[in-house]
C-alpha cells in the first residue's frame with residue numbers, strides 16, 4: 001500500500017473517531033429504512049461538510065476524484081466505525097454520475113449539489129411486475145403533451161421510494177424494445193404518484209410499489225434524448241454493479257465478526273477455518289478485480305462489471321451462510337438485527353438486485369465468452 005493511501009486511511013480513521021454522530025446512526029447498508037433516514041441525511045450533510053461525501057465525484061461537483069484505494073479505505077473505515085458510507089446508493093453512486101454524463105447543465109446544477117449534501121434522496125424507478133430481468137419490456141408509458149409529458153404505469157421493488165424526493169424513471173415513449181425507452185426525473189411528491197411499502201422477510205420495509213397515474217412532468221424532466229433511455233438505463237445499471245461490487249471492501253468486517261462469533265461459541269473448528277480462509281481469499285480477489293476493472297477505463301456498463309457484481313453478491317451470500325454455521329443454533333432465535341443473520345438475508349437479496357446472478361452469467365457468456373445468445377430473450 002502506498003504511503004499516500006496509508007495517510008488517507010489514517011486521516012479518515014482519525015476523523016471518524018471524533019466526527020459528530022447523528023442520534024440513532026448505524027451501518028444500515030446501501031438503503032436506509034424510513035426510521036434510519038433522518039440520521040442518514042444528517043450523516044450525509046456531515047460527510048459533505050468534511051469533504052468525505054461522493055469521494056468518486058469530480059472536484060468540480062464537490063468530490064475528490066478518488067481512485068479505488070481511497071474509496072476502499074473509506075468504505076472499510078466506515079464499516080469498522082459502524083456507520084454507513086453515505087445516505088443511500090442511488091443518488092451518490094447511480095444518479096449523480098449518470099446526470100454528469102447525460103444530464104443538461106441545468107439538471108446537473110439543480111440536482112447534484114443537493115444529492116451530495118443529503119438534501120435530496122433519490123430512488124430508482126426501473127423494475128415493473130412484468131419487467132425485471134427483461135427490463136427492455138417496461139410498460140410504464142410517458143406520452144408527450146404540449147406542456148411536457150404525462151406518465152402512467154406501475155413500478156415495483158423501489159428501494160427507498162417512500163422517503164425519496166426524486167425518482168429516476170425508465171418509461172416507454174416509443175415502440176416496443178430498447179429503442180422505445182426514455183428516462184425522466186420524477187418528483188416523488190408529484191400528484192398521481194402513490195408509494196406503497198412492501199414488507200420483507202427480514203421484517204424490514206426498504207422497498208415499495210410505486211403507482212404513477214396521470215403524472216404530469218415538465219419537458220425538462222427528460223434525461224438524455226427521447227429514445228435514449230436504454231443507454232441511460234444501462235449506464236445506471238453499470239454504476240449499480242460497480243457500486244455493489246465495491247461493497248466487497250467492507251466484507252472483512254463481517255469475516256472478523258464471524259470468527260469472533262464462532263470462537264466464543266467454541267465452533268471455530270477446522271471446517272469453519274477452511275471456509276473463512278476461502279472467503280477471505282475471495283474478498284481480496286474481489287478487491288483486486290475492482291481495482292483492475294476501474295483501471296481498465298471501461299465504461300461501467302461494460303461486461304467486466306458484471307463479473308464484479310456476480311463475485312461480490314455471491315461472496316456476500318456465502319459469508320452470510322457461513323455466518324449461520326458460526327452461530328449454530330443461536331441463529332434460529334437471534335434477533336433480525338444480529339449482524340450475521342442480517343448478512344445472510346441481505347446476501348441473498350444482493351444476488352437478485354441490480355441484475356440477478358443468472359443474468360450476469362448470461363452477460364458473461366454472450367459478451368465476454370462469445371457464446372450464442374440466450375434463446376429465450378428477444379433479439380436486441
Ligand SMILES: Cc1cc2nc3c(=O)[nH]c(=O)nc-3n(C[C@H](O)[C@H](O)[C@H](O)COP(=O)(O)OP(=O)(O)OC[C@H]3O[C@@H](n4cnc5c(N)ncnc54)[C@H](O)[C@@H]3O)c2cc1C
Pocket residue numbers: 123124125126127128129131132133134156157158159160207349350352353354355356357358359362374376377
Ligand atoms: C433488495 C432489492 C432491492 C431492489 N431495488 C430496486 C430498486 O430500487 N429499483 C428497481 O427498479 N428495482 C429494484 N430491485 C429489483 C431488481 O432489479 C429485480 O428484482 C431484478 O432485476 C430481477 O427481476 P425480477 O424480480 O422481476 O425477477 P425475474 O426477472 O422475473 O426473474 C425470476 C428468475 O428467473 C431468472 N431469469 C430471468 N430471466 C432469465 C434469463 N433470460 N436467463 C436465465 N435466468 C433468467 C432470474 O435470474 C430469476 O432467478 C430490487 C431488488 C431487490 C432484491
